[in-house]
Amino acid sequence: MNPLDELVAHARQGFEEALIRVGFVAQHNHWNGTIAHGETCTKIALTLPPGFPFVPPRVKPAVDDPVPWSWHRELDGALCLVAEDDHHDLWWANTSVFLAHVQAWFENSDAGWVDDRPDLDLERYFRPSTDPRLYLYGELGQYDNAFVRFRPEPNNLMRLSGRGTRPAKTTRKFRDKFGYVADLGFVDRPPRGWADIEARIDPSVDLERQIRDHHLTVLVLTYSRGQHEAAIVLDVFSNEDGGVSVRRLRSAADTPQARSARSGPQAAELGRFSVAVIGVGAIGSFVADLLVRAGVRRLTLVDHDLVTPGNLVRHLVGPEGVGLAKPIAVKNHLTRSNTIAAARITTREVHLTSTDEALALLTGHDLIVNATADFAVTALLHAAAASIGTRIISAALQNGGATFRVDVLPPLDGQPTLAPSAIQPRRDTGPDCYEAGCGSPISPTPPHAVAEAAAATVRHAVGLLLRQPIHPAGEIRHLNAEPTAAA
Structure with a gap:
């Protein structure tokens, strides 16, 4: 054994x-x-x-x-x-x-389950359907007590597309499904089958006949527990015993609330702020992504470089971005992935060099995140921020990816700036690697170091935006240092 x-x-x-x-x-x-x-x-x-x-x-x-x-x-x-x-x-x-x-x-x-928490898990009380598709729905209030239509989409999806009833004649290629939206109201005990459901919905609509005639195969039920509302999508069909069988379908809400519910409790407040990310290469692209996921809804992306195939292993975007300016490529990715409107993202394909440009960015945004790893750009933004009494965040990887630093510039409360990063020993990565167009070796920074640096940067950015700073000057972390046991 x-x-x-x-x-x-x-x-x-x-x-x-x-x-x-x-x-x-x-x-x-x-x-x-x-x-x-x-x-x-x-x-x-x-x-x-x-x-x-x-x-x-x-x-x-x-x-x-x-x-x-x-x-x-x-x-x-x-x-x-x-x-x-x-x-x-x-x-x-x-x-x-x-x-x-x-x-x-x-x-x-x-005791009657006093102070019961309002779990919205009605799916547990129905057996699963053999239909493997995912049924998506938006705001259901407009369809209450209405017949609706689900249309197939790529990725094995069925999406509620509007009101509709099954046509009298269909072809073999017809793949749309038709359903009905009913409100169960407050559910104190979960229904377990068709009889329980039928007893709770409007009796003037003969849904059972619609099901027997195959005009209705999907039932969308809205319900509430406590102050929370939810929905379940069911597969309904007549069975051999002459009754109606009910099975749960895989379903999910596709609404702004559903897409932002996991952003964290600060998402709504972060939606009020505008942030500019200067340099949307490795760190900056992930910083932009994490800011949007956290709730920021106004973004300016600044970079003069193009996405090349060699960038992809450490960059947010995939092969579809090759050849595009980095701000455009990142904007395209964010609007596809995170449901932020394209109009909310401004792109500037420039290399930041002038004080006028720096001051315009600082006065036009609640925060600037500098991820250029360019000392001249950092110095320009630092000086400009100090001149108008504001501050920036600057992020960079050093020691070949063994160290990242996030600087608040100027530091809060008159604190000194962080000391220079210590030189950390690097593991032997073999001889330096060069590629055409680069005057220095390719950085050996691994992708996970980029992700860690971006996450730390956004943590500090959120702290500054919400006036709950993590540290007045920022942080330096050596990623290859020996872990220490918690006290």
């Missing part, structure tokens, strides 16, 4: 021995026992799945009827005991801890 098998066997044996000590009895593939809660007791069947202890035990009431159906039951009636954000360790492998958790579940159920 290998060490992993020994670990799994030991965990299972220890859990089962603890079950026996508290009165559980083995029966076939599960364990029968009793959980006391309040003034009553409930018999349960506990199963250790094959993946235990890396998968939590499953618990079902021995008799289903006395246990109220709620959002905290699985489709098969099992208790929903472990949420995704409870996976901080394998706490469920401790029998007493797990049984206490089961007891707390019953006590919360008895």
Whole structure:
């Protein structure tokens, strides 16, 4: 037996021995026992799945009827005991801890799930459809109680394209699907099938007949929990028993809110600011991308260089950008990838050299990020910022990618500027590599160093924009330094 098998066997044996000590009895593939809660007791069947202890035990009431159906039951009636954000360790492998958790579940159920969090996971209560496509929808309020049309798109997508009903005649090549949007309102307990759904929607619309006649094959249900709203897309069809079967389809919202929900809590505030990125090569291109993803919605990109094939390994853009000016290539990528309007991005294909240009950029933006790694440009922007009482952020990689530095210039609160970066020993990368058009060797900086430097730069930029600076002068980090243990 290998060490992993020994670990799994030991965990299972220890859990089962603890079950026996508290009165559980083995029966076939599960364990029968009793959980006391309040003034009553409930018999349960506990199963250790094959993946235990890396998968939590499953618990079902021995008799289903006395246990109220709620959002905290699985489709098969099992208790929903472990949420995704409870996976901080394998706490469920401790029998007493797990049984206490089961007891707390019953006590919360008895109390009616007071202060229940509004998880929007109605998909859990329907079996999956065999249709593998992803169904996308936008703002659904305009389609409430309306028949709608889904059209196929590349990447195995079906997109809600507007109102519509199935035409009387279609060809074999016809691939559109037709559905209906209904509002369930506030859902205190999840529906589990067609009967539950039908009881909650407008009875004046005979959806069952539409389904039997194959005019309707998709049902979009909107619902709410707490202050939150969501939707689920279902595959509906008549079955052999004369009823209606319901299966969940893969679906997702394609709305501005959905595209920005993971940007962080500061995204809305960051949308008020304008930022100029000077130098959109390796670091600067990723800085621009991360700023947009964080919520910044007004951007100016400045660079005089073109994208070449050799740039791609350390640059944001792909082969489609080769030959374009770097600001144009980055703008194209951002507008395709991050849903920022092209009109929100200004591009300037220039090399920054004059004080007038520097002052215009500084006065026209809330922040300048200098990623040129050009000392002359950095000095120009630093001097210009100091002259009008503002500041810039300057980012650069040094020591062949072994060090990055992010400078706040001038530093806040009269602090001194960061000291020069120490020379860090480099691993032997072999002889220097040169290419045509370059007067110096190609930098051995690895792509991951570029990503780290860009992330740190944006962290400092966001801090300055929100007046919550990370450090008054910036930071220097040696990426090849020995890690130190946390105190």
